[in-house]
Amino acid sequence: MDKNDIIKEENRVYKRPKLLTDNIMHYCPGCSHGVVHKLVAEVVEELGLEEKTIGIAPVGCAVFAYNYIDIDWIEAAHGRAPAIASAVKRLMPDRMVFTYQGDGDLAAIGTCESIHAANRGENIVIIFINNGIYGMTGGQMAPTTLEGMKTSTTPYGRRVDLNGYPLKISPLFAQLDGTCYVTRQSVHTPANTRKTKAALKQAFQNAMNGLGTSVVEVVSTCNSGWKMTPAQANKWMVENMLVQYPLGDLKNTVKK
Amino acid sequence: MAKVQGVVVINEERCKGCELCVVACPADVLQLQSMEVNDRGYHYASMVNPEQCIGCASCALVCPDGCIEVYRVINK
Numbered sequence: 001m002d003k004n005d006i007i008k009e010e011n012r013v014y015k016r017p018k019l020l021t022d023n024i025m026h027y028c029p030g031c032s033h034g035v036v037h038k039l040v041a042e043v044v045e046e047l048g049l050e051e052k053t054i055g056i057a058p059v060g061c062a063v064f065a066y067n068y069i070d071i072d073w074i075e076a077a078h079g080r081a082p083a084i085a086s087a088v089k090r091l092m093p094d095r096m097v098f099t100y101q102g103d104g105d106l107a108a109i110g111t112c113e114s115i116h117a118a119n120r121g122e123n124i125v126i127i128f129i130n131n132g133i134y135g136m137t138g139g140q141m142a143p144t145t146l147e148g149m150k151t152s153t154t155p156y157g158r159r160v161d162l163n164g165y166p167l168k169i170s171p172l173f174a175q176l177d178g179t180c181y182v183t184r185q186s187v188h189t190p191a192n193t194r195k196t197k198a199a200l201k202q203a204f205q206n207a208m209n210g211l212g213t214s215v216v217e218v219v220s221t222c223n224s225g226w227k228m229t230p231a232q233a234n235k236w237m238v239e240n241m242l243v244q245y246p247l248g249d250l251k252n253t254v255k256k
Numbered sequence: 257m258a259k260v261q262g263v264v265v266i267n268e269e270r271c272k273g274c275e276l277c278v279v280a281c282p283a284d285v286l287q288l289q290s291m292e293v294n295d296r297g298y299h300y301a302s303m304v305n306p307e308q309c310i311g312c313a314s315c316a317l318v319c320p321d322g323c324i325e326v327y328r329v330i331n332k
Contacts, residue, residue: 006262006263006327007263007265008327016322017322020322028272031320035319038320189318193318229275231276
């Protein structure tokens with residue numbers, strides 16, 4: 001069968017989600033942000049929440065998320081996305097409100113806002129992209145940086161006696177009574193990408209059903225910050241990041 | 257003839273040549289162009305073994321820039 005006979009509407013098995021705009025993303029080649037953006041757009045589309053979703057963008061590489069996903073966005077001050085999300089959700093309870101934050105935003109400057117929003121059980125979704133580095137500002141050490149990991153501010157590797165231990169933020173969320181769903185996923189293989197999509201879908205449904213705060217941590221790569229190719233970065237992530245941050249549900253109080 | 261036949265359509269101008277689709281492909285269909293580059297200077301991905309494609313959409317799932325569309329037919 002000829003190629004042109006196969007390329008028809010009825011044979012299509014995968015298409016870019018409509019909510020993803022035509023703007024070319026500013027992310028580095030192979031950045032996990034692109035995959036997560038795509039999954040968010042797909043899930044919003046599948047749940048039919050295009051007109052009801054409000055995203056809260058962070059400070060970090062994903063600061064321009066409003067250019068890429070065609071929903072309503074608010075840009076928050078550094079780390080304050082969960083506080084703004086709480087306000088938006090309380091004022092407009094029929095909307096699906098999610099924050100999209102990196103580890104510098106959520107786990108460093110915004111720890112207070114994140115923990116307290118989750119503790120209040122705000123009906124929002126927190127999407128947490130954990131790549132163990134400050135990507136936008138030039139690869140400095142983040143709280144989630146692994147022990148011995150080289151960054152521009154720890155050129156000889158992170159020392160726990162000097163810089164402290166890697167912060168595991170999802171277990172902190174999991175022990176709060178306000179959260180209903182805390183999960184840790186990744187997007188480095190097609191299977192993991194599908195699982196992350198399912199997790200996002202459940203989290204968005206939890207928020208719409210008013211069950212409490214849902215946290216989806218996505219262990220990601222920052223190949224530019226890690227000074228690797230995208231494929232090497234994925235391998236390094238499996239060998240190092242996933243040992244420290246194992247994948248799976250940390251908490252799920254919602255019965256299926 | 258292969259029972260399942262797939263075709264991937266790559267938006268070459270969007271592609272940043274990250275090679276994640278090449279790694280994810282279970283049938284060794286995709287490769288980056290070794291000489292050709294797109295307008296932004298990236299070696300974009302293309303089908304080098306189109307007859308082996310099974311249309312599993314693994315490449316499209318891991319593509320960070322959403323440049324891949326996948327079509328599939330099942331020959332009866």
